[in-house]
Amino acid sequence: MTETVTHIDDEPPGAPTPPRGTRGRRTALIAAAVVVVAAVAVVGALGLGGGDDGDPTAPPRSGSVVSVSRATLTERASLEGQLGYGTELPLPVKAQGTVTWLPETGATVERGDELLRVDDRPVVLMYGSLPMYRSLGLTAQEDEPGSAGGAPDRRQQNDSGGVTAGKSPNPSGSETPGSAATEGNPAPSQVPRELRGMDVMQFETNLAALGYTGFTVDEKFTNLTAAAVKRWQKSLGVAQTGAVDVGDVIYSASKVRIGQPGARLGSTVGENTLTYTGTTRKVTVNASAAEAAWAVRNAPVTVTLPNGDPVQGRVAAIGKQATAPEGGGEGGGQGRPATIPVTVAIEDQGAVGRLESGPVTVEYVGKEVKDVLTVPVSALVALAEGGHGLETADGRFVAVKTGLFADGNVEVSGTAVREGMKVRIPE
Structure with missing residues (x-):
């Protein structure tokens, strides 16, 4: 009987038949090699072996x-703020009488302009840091007895407004009938005294800035100053006295913007007759007192306007008094923290456009x-x-x-x- 052999593997006919078990061992070795390669790949991915140089044959990592x-x-942070002209303050009106004219709210008043009228007399704005605390003008004082025989030193005002020594019409020194003071001249027994002080220099500086000159700007109110005051009073349409009453002038650091009036026409002047602010727009924010280390003078910030446009600003002022926390109390109750007001000045007023008020966002550098x-x-x-x-x-x-x-x-x-x-x- 003849035996027929069928070749299952891809071996050429006539090849010797492998021993029993050889084919199974080869399959096992191939599977083991696959497992080792996979294990090496996992170790490399986890960073569990090797130095700085990676295996060039390792598969690429994602990311x-x-x-x-x-x-x-x-680190930047932001706070909500309010655009405006700042807090309205009352003008220190010292004129007494009835309010007869008021400017419109929002009007800008500069040096030499009228702030209001009291008894139809203008109250004028001028620039300075000293308040108007007294009337300004030439004052009269009694002559002191002369050194020779106690005879009084009679003086009279010359035509040029200066003060010159004069002779008594009566050699005996007695006063001649009819020698009483004439209009514009002091009484024979009195001489004008020049008022002195820093408030005089402040007023003379303003008078000269308005174009009324002819005197020396110093701390003395002279006859030449009085003459310039008269010309100024003539332009205002008031009596030309050469003296300035305490209620005629109000000083401020610069031009002002008129706020809401506290009085109506026909009412009596009071402490809150008229309010004002500065003329530049600024931003006010309430910063957390516990996190206000960023708020230092001149610190740069960015202000985002209601239309989304950013403008540059700087911290101009930091409040020194914190507000009481809202809600909660002692014992750790929850509530809003205490805050301090921070004022931000806007460097480019033109960048704000015509917007006068509204909510804004202030971005600052925290850390x-x-x-x-x-x-x-x-x-x-x-x-x-x-x-x-x-x-x-x-x-x-x-x-x-x-x-x-x-x-x-x-x-x-x-x-x-x-x-x-x-x-x-x-x-």
Whole structure:
């Protein structure tokens, strides 16, 4: 009987038949090799072995690679604020009588302009820091006896307004009948005394700025000053006395914007007859008293207007008195924290346009760190042992200490972190 052999493997006919069990062992060896390759790939991905140089045959990792960079991080915060001209203050009106004219709310009043009229007499704005606390003009004083025989030193005012020594018409020194004071001249027994003071210089400075000159700007109110005052009074349409009453002038640091009136026409002048503000628009914010370290004079901020346009500003003033917290109380009740008012000046008034008031947002620098190592926040990974780490480009994990978070980046530090190191941002 003839035996027929069928070849199942791809072996050529006539090849010797392998011993029993050889084919099974070869299959097992191939499977084991596959398992080893997979295990090496896993170890490399976990960063559990190898030095700085990765295995060039390892499969590529997913996610982008970035460099650790050195930069300045700035943390910004924002507060809601209010655009306007500031708090309205009462004008120190010292004129007494009935209010006969008031300017419109929002009007701008400059040096030499009328602020209001009392008993139909103008009250004029001038610039200065001293308040008007007394009337200004030439004052009269009694002659003192002369040194020779006690005879009085008779003086009279000459035509030019100066004071000259004069002789008594009667050699005996007695007063001649008919020698009483004439209009514009002091009484024979009196001489004009020049008023002195810094308030005189302040008024003379304003008078000269308005174009009324002919005198020396100093601390003395002379006859020449009185002559210039008369010309000024003539332009105002009032009696030309050469003297300025305490209620005729109000001083301010610069031009003012008229606020809401506190009196009506025909009412008696009071403390709040007229209010004013400055003429430049500013922003007021209520900053948390506990977090107001950013509010220092001249600190730069960005103001976002209601239309979304940003304008630059600077801190101009910081309040010194905090408001009481709203809600809560002793014992840790929840409520709004105490706040202090912060005033922000806007450098370019033209950038605000015609807007006079409205809600705005003030952005300021809260914290800032300079020359630190930074990475994108998305590069941080949570470590199994706790804390944060970074994954290097070759698959290793290094622990880092985080600092300031700002603008999508984070400050990092650690012995294994250096500038320029490549780290992976996981997907």
